[in-house]
Structures are given as C-alpha cells and as structure tokens.
Amino acid sequence: MDTSEDPLLPQVHGPIPRDRFHLVYLIFYLLGLGSLAPWNFFITASEYFKYKLRNTTQPESEYLDPQYETELQAMFESYLVVANTIPNLAFNFITALIIQRICLKTRMIFSLVLVILMFVLTVSLVKIDTDTWQSAFFSVTLVTAVLISSGGSILGASLFGLASLFPSQYVQATMTGQAMGGVFAAVANLVTLAIGSHVVDSGLVFFMFAVFMAVLTFIGYGCLYCIGYSKYHILEIGSTIAIDVNSHEDDVNYIDPDHGCSYYINILKKVWKEGLSVCFVFLVTLSCFPAITSSIVSVEKTPTEWSEKYFSALVCFLLFNCGDWSGRSVAGSVQWPKYGQSNILLVFSVLRVVFIPLLMFCNAQPRTSPMMFHSDVFPVVFILLLGLTNGYFGTLAMMYGPRRVPPEKAESTGAMMSTFLTTGLVSGSLIAILLMKSL
Template structure:
C-alpha cells in the first residue's frame, strides 16, 4: 500500500516522502494528511432495476436538448422567410439553453444546504412534460404566424427546458452520488447517450414516413404532421420517467430510513434531508480541479458540432439522391452518427482496462486534444459550397462518429470518477459542482458556436 501511495503521489506531482505531503485521494477512497485512510461506508447492493431507472432518467435529462438539435430541418422550414433567423436560430437555441442552465445551476449549487434533490428531479420532468405539449400544439396551431413570433416562442420553450435540464442535472447527479456506485452514474451517462440516438431516429422515421412535398424558398422541408408525432414522443418519455422516478423513491423509503442507513455505516441515498451539508466551492475546486477542468473543456469543444452538423449536407446530387440524403433527413442522420459515437464512448469506461477515473490529468489532455476535430468540419460540404474531401462516409464515420466517441468517453470518465476524490459527506455537493462545470462548458461553447455559424 505504501508503494501504491508513493506512485500515486509521484504521478500527481507530489513528494513521495514526508508528513507534509498535501492531501490527495486514493483510488476508490480518500486519505488524510498523514496518510491514514478515510473509511467509506459499504456500497449499497447493486440493483438492475435502479440501474435501468437511472438510465431512463438520463434519457429524460437530455431528450429535449437533442430533440431541438435533431428537429433542425423543421425549424429551418419555419424560419425560411427570414435569412438571419435561418442562419442563426441554432446558435441562439444553444446560447439561450446553456445560459439558462448555467444561471440556474449556479443558483441551485449555492442552495445545496437544505436541498431536496428528488423534488428538483420531479420538477424538471414536469416542466419538460408541459413544454413538449406546447411544442406539439405549435405544429397544429398558429401555423401562419411570422418567423419572428415563432422564434420568440421557440426561445421561450428552450428557456423552459434549460431550467428543467439544470434541475435534473443538479438533482440527479447529487442524488445518484449518495448511492456510492459508479455503475449508476454511468447508467445516467448512457441514458444521455441514448437520448441523443433516439430523437434522431424518431426524426428520420417521421420524415421518411410522410410523403415528400416540394420545398419552398430553398429551406429543407419537414411536415407539421411528422413534427407533431416527433414532439409527442417527448411527452411520453417525460411521463414514463416521472412514474419511474416515483417508483425508485418508493423502493428506498423515506428520508428517516435514509438517515438511519447513513448512521449505520451503510450507503446513503441522495435524499431530501433538511440537513444536507453545504461544502465550500473552493474545497471542491481544490479536489476536483483536473476533472472539473476536463469536463468543462470537453463540452466547450463539443458545442461546435451542432452548428456544423446543421449546415453540412450530402455531397450527392440532391436531384437524383435517395431521400435519405436530402437535407431534411441527412441532417438528423448526421446527428444520429455523432450520437451513436457518443453512446459508444459512454459505454467504454465500463471496461475496467479502459477506465481513466484514476487519471484526471490524462483526461484533461484528452479533452484538449479534441480540438483537432474542429478543422475537420471545414473539409466537409458546409452549406453546399463543396467539400475538400468529397465523401459522406468521411463526414459521417470519421468526423461525426469519432468526435462523438471522444465526447462520451472523456465526459463519462469525468462524471463517474469524481466520487473517488472526495469524502463521503461531500459526494452530493461534488455532484452539483461537476454539473456546474459541465454546464459552464456548454455555455462557453454555445457562444463560441456563433463563430462557427458565421463561417
């Protein structure tokens, strides 16, 4: 064990000898300033039911986000009469969403004392349910409103979903951290990956299942009928997730039972306890600086891909190409390939040999290296102006899939590994802190995406 500690301190840039070595955690636990191990409670027994419910909640967390991205062709049709909105609505979506989420996350993080994380999760699902109903109605009612009016409506519902995302991010990662099992955190990350895949599939199916009509004003065409069915599926996802979470809460009893479990040295569950510990952000920043920085950079760089993906079309001749390669279906197809890669990346840390949760510095290096994918988009057919590499396979399989894998792999390692670097009573606060870093990266990346939109 002493050799293990010395090797770890050497990797972290510390002195391997002497009582003055600064505090650093052990893999799978923590140690005090003098090297004594800090005992962690025994983990709660693994449950596949809990695992699947957390996966479903991960789906619900990012369903709205990915739905707005995959529905780009429909929104392009609605904004076809306004050139500025047509070119910038997606960057505006990203900015409004991430700024709303970031501001909400900051407030929620400061309110960690006396926080009721389950209530935050329930509130987020209820908000999404209401928003999706309004979106579905918008495909049937007021179809003649101007592009500016519909843009105002869209930004309003995007802001609503950003609040829901913040509540879910903050509540769910804090809640799951109390279980003390990385598998459940990975289930959430996998669910987020699935949330990227399913909306794209639903969008492609909805487009191909409706007879094609001639596009007007050169905008990609998407029927109101397919959009209605598409948005309606989101209400179903939110409803099922809400019922599943209520069931999960019933499985683990009341907050008195949870408090008793904690006092009995058993694994606690993130709860609505009135005595939730407030942990200074400076302490969390000190312990989680590498992981927090890595997850921040991962999602800052990732935010470039939605704008490029919404602009890149197939290199095939649009007149003779199969319908799948028309913009209304090719754009969701490109999102699908990216999200398939993202989902694969989220699955990789489940293989012990590929897990990097004990190596935060490597994760930071990998996060920075993802910048190489940005210039690769300029080799593709942006706006139909021609591609430097005249191949849809290069765009879909090399750029989209690999960029997605890198996002899922590095992001999942960061969000799974933070519990190894904090004390047990800091887990919930650490979960909120990592969510803050994640949303901060999304926010910064969303503003940088305007540069990509104007390229």
C-alpha cells in the same frame, strides 16, 4: 453516535440491500434518457417551428426556400441557442449552490413538473392555426424554451448529484441514458424523412413523445424510494450529513471548518482536473457538433436521395449519437485512463481539439477556405470518433469526480461536475459561431 433508535434514519438489518435484477441501474438509465430526450425532441422539430413562422403569402411547400425566408425564421435558431444556453448555465450554477438548502425531492419534482407543463403547452399549440399571430407564437415558443431549459438544467444537475450518492456505474448509467435520448431523436427524424409525414404531424409526435418521456422519468424517480437498494443509498448519505451537523448543534464554541465558500472550494481542489476534463470534452464537441458537422454535405457531384435527403440525418446526427452512446456504454466496463490518472485524462480531453480542423477541412458548405478531404469516408470516420471519444472520456470524468470526495459531499460534487459539463457546452456553442464564420 448511536442512531439505531432514530426513526428518521434508515434502519439496516443484516447485509446492505443489493440492486436486484439491476433495477436501480436501469432506472438511472431511464432518468438519464428522460432528462435530455425532451429537449432533443424540441430542437429536432426545428422544421416544425420554421413552418409555423413561414411566409404565409407563399405556397406551404416553399416554407424552407431561402428566398422566402421570413425575419422570424432567420432569427429563430440563434434565439433558441440563447434561450437554451444562458438559462442552462445559470441554473446549473444555482443548483450547485442551493443543493444543501433545497432538498433533492423538491428540486427533482419541481423541475419535472415544469418540463411536463411546458411540453403540454407546446403540444396544445401544434394544431392551432398561428398564422395570424406568428410574432406572439415566436415569443411564447422562446419563453417555453427558456423554462424547459431551466427545468432541464435543475433536473440534470440534481440527477448527477443523486447518481453520485451511488457507486460510479450509476453515473455511467445516467450518462449513457442521456446519449440514448439523442439516438431516439435522430432515429425519429430519419423515420419522418422516410415516410414523408407532414411537418406539423411530425412535430406533434416529437412533442407528445417528449411529454411521455418526462412523465416516465417522474415515475422512475418515484420508484427509487420504493426499492431497498436505492432507499438505502439516498437516506444513508443524508443521515451522514445530519449526524455530522447534529453532533455539534449544542456546542456554541464549535466552528464549522467547511462551510459556505470553503465547502465548494475544498471540493473544487479535489475534482478540478476531472471538471476541466469534462469541460474540454464537451467544449470541443459543441464547437463541431452540430454546427460544422451538419454543414458537411456529400461530395457526390450528381444529386441523389442519399446526398440530398439522408446524408446529414445519417452521418451528422445518427452516427454521432450512436458513437456517443457507444462510448458512454463502453466506459462502464473499460476504464482507461484509470481512476487516479487525472493528468492523462485531461491531456486526452484537450487533444480532442484536433477534431475541429479535421471536420472543417471536410466538405462543409458554404466555404471560402480550401477543402482537404475529398471523400465521404472522412466525415463518417471523424464524426464517429468525435462521438465515441465524447461519450467515453466525458463519462470517465463524470464517474471519477464524485469518487474523490467523502460520501457526504458526493451530491454537491455531482452537481458541480454537471456545471463543468454545461460550461463546456455553452463555451463550445459560442466557439462554433466563430468557426462557422471562418469557413
């Protein structure tokens, strides 16, 4: 079909545009960073929320003392997990199903605007005295968390769908950017610990940075439509689908062999191994991190600043996130198992389950079961390897999945892979609750 005269299709004269100065790659890195950084900063500010929900009859400095813990403080983290996981999984599925019905621009812009508005609301409440209406603040915070998680889920699934229209290294850029969001949050947490800033001021900085990152992501996405290389890939795939549909629109006897449920089933048949791989990778990781890893304390008998103040922040959060970021970065240049070795990738993804007993046998507290590893070296090594393998194998699976389908199905496949990933996250979070009770 000759499309040279159709003004709606991309007109390419001469060679296909190149990604000059790797600008589009860097934008996808930014989009990955911006898709998770806001939520990372939201959960990093857990002490801020505990301060807001504290027992106001006691001195402010005692807001973390277990003996003065309020009911709202005790419920907050478990409610926050529910407010994140359920909408996250639900909207990943919904996005994967509507990806052909609601255009990419609408999904991306709607989700980013929603996240920005919710963080602006969160920032506006930081300096307001909420001591007299803590229950209402608790409810507003949870509703905000649900909306942020919903928007972030639509954004994440749409972003992986978008990245799947490009060569596989752009999926890797997105994955690596997401890991960098975790590193930023962990570093910010360490800085606030080191300078000893007030918890409210720390919360304000976290949320303002989240707003900044969401706005920057919005701008980065808009820039993709101003660069020849990204415009070509986005419009070329769209035109392929449009041509396929339009070529049969006047044929009343034509029956589309690949529509509705069949469309998704055919994709699933091709990518189920990669999907299960990424699901298992994140299931194992979320079973361990952060629930078990953050409960590991130093084996030093004498309390020191290292063991009391920095051990968890450095070993649990920063070390894991740096390992995760490194694994995702390496996956861009070193790829083994190779594309097509889906069985090997799935086996390695499942074998990561060994990290669960290894970390549980470290000095995780409180515990009733025996401890096997009596040195701080063991949790350092295990958590670093947990992060490295999470980033590496998870990124390989996300890169390989969209390559197994025709270009016109790449966007839907990317969203489907995101749903597998989120299913692993949610399943791992639920397993973590059971594992913590068995310590």
